[in-house]
Amino acid sequence: MSDPHPARFNEREKNEDKRSFLQKLAEFIHPGPDSKDELIETLAEAEVNDIINEESRIMLEGVIRMADMTAGDVMVAAPRMELLSIDAPFDELLHQVIDTAHSRFPVYEDDRENIIGILMAKDLLKLQRAPELNIRALLRPAVFVPESKGLNDLLRHFRDNRQHLAIVIDEFGRTAGLITIEDVLEEIVGEIEDEFDIEEDAGDIFGLSDQTYRVSGDTTLARVSEAFDVKLNPELAEEENHDFDTIGGLIAHEMGHVPKRGEKFSLSGLDFVVLHTKGGAVRWFKVSPTNHKKT
Numbered sequence: 001m002s003d004p005h006p007a008r009f010n011e012r013e014k015n016e017d018k019r020s021f022l023q024k025l026a027e028f029i030h031p032g033p034d035s036k037d038e039l040i041e042t043l044a045e046a047e048v049n050d051i052i053n054e055e056s057r058i059m060l061e062g063v064i065r066m067a068d069m070t071a072g073d074v075m076v077a078a079p080r081m082e083l084l085s086i087d088a089p090f091d092e093l094l095h096q097v098i099d100t101a102h103s104r105f106p107v108y109e110d111d112r113e114n115i116i117g118i119l120m121a122k123d124l125l126k127l128q129r130a131p132e133l134n135i136r137a138l139l140r141p142a143v144f145v146p147e148s149k150g151l152n153d154l155l156r157h158f159r160d161n162r163q164h165l166a167i168v169i170d171e172f173g174r175t176a177g178l179i180t181i182e183d184v185l186e187e188i189v190g191e192i193e194d195e196f197d198i199e200e201d202a203g204d205i206f207g208l209s210d211q212t213y214r215v216s217g218d219t220t221l222a223r224v225s226e227a228f229d230v231k232l233n234p235e236l237a238e239e240e241n242h243d244f245d246t247i248g249g250l251i252a253h254e255m256g257h258v259p260k261r262g263e264k265f266s267l268s269g270l271d272f273v274v275l276h277t278k279g280g281a282v283r284w285f286k287v288s289p290t291n292h293k294k295t
C-alpha cells in the first residue's frame with residue numbers, strides 16, 4: 001500500500017539526515033575523549049561547569065576505573081580472612097562470630113585451604129534453638145572466583161545470583177583471599193560507613209562515660225602522646241625505618257600481627273582494647289590508663 005503522504009515521509013527523512021549531519025559536525029568540532037584518562041578529565045570539566053556535582057563525578061570515575069580492576073586488586077588476603085572450623089564447638093563459633101561482627105563466614109574442614117561452605121551468622125541461632133541440628137546442614141555453597149575476574153563481571157554475578165561473598169583463588173587453585181559485594185561497591189561509592197565510622201573532621205579521640213576513651217586507629221602517635229601525656233615506646237624514636245606513624249600501626253607492630261576485635265594490649269601505661277576492625281586494620285580502640293578502675 002502506498003504512503004498517502006509521500007511529502008511528509010520525505011520531510012521526515014531529510015530531518016533525520018539533518019540531525020545526523022549536525023551530530024557529525026559537533027563531533028568533528030568537539031571530538032569525544034579517546035581514552036579513560038580523557039574521559040575522567042571530561043568529567044572533571046563537567047563538575048567545574050556545574051553539569052554534575054562532585055559526588056556524581058566521584059561515582060562515575062569509580063565506575064570507569066573499576067573496569068580495569070580485578071578481584072585480586074581489592075580482596076581481603078587469605079592471612080586476614082576470618083574462618084570458622086566445622087569441628088569447633090558451638091560456644092567457640094558463637095564467640096568468634098560476636099568478636100568479629102561479620103555476617104558471613106567461610107567454613108573449613110581439617111585445613112584452612114579446604115573451604116566447604118559459607119555460614120550465615122544468623123543461622124547460628126538455629127543451632128542454639130535446636131542443638132541436634134548438624135552445622136553442615138546450615139552451610140551455603142561457597143562461590144570461588146579467580147584473582148583475574150573483573151570487578152564488573154563479579155558485581156554482575158553477585159547481583160544476578162543474590163550472593164554477597166566469594167572466595168578468591170590463585171592460578172594454582174589455592175585460596176588467595178575473599179571478596180564481598182561491599183568491597184566491590186566501595187570502589188564506586190567510596191567507603192561504606194557503619195556505626196563506628198565518623199566524619200573526618202569530627203575528631204579522633206572521644207571521652208566515654210566510664211572515664212575511658214575511644215581512639216581511632218589512624219590517630220597519629222604524636223596526637224595520642226599529647227592527649228594522654230605519655231611517651232609511646234620511646235625506643236621507636238631511634239628507628240628510622242619503621243613504616244607507621246599511627247597508633248593502630250604501632251600496636252600491630254608491637255603485637256606482631258593485625259589485632260582482632262576484643263584483643264587487649266598494654267603500652268606505656270595505657271591499656272588498649274580493640275573495639276572494631278575493618279579491612280585488616282584497627283578502626284577503634286578503647287583506651288584507659290593501666291591503673292584505671294571502673295566506677
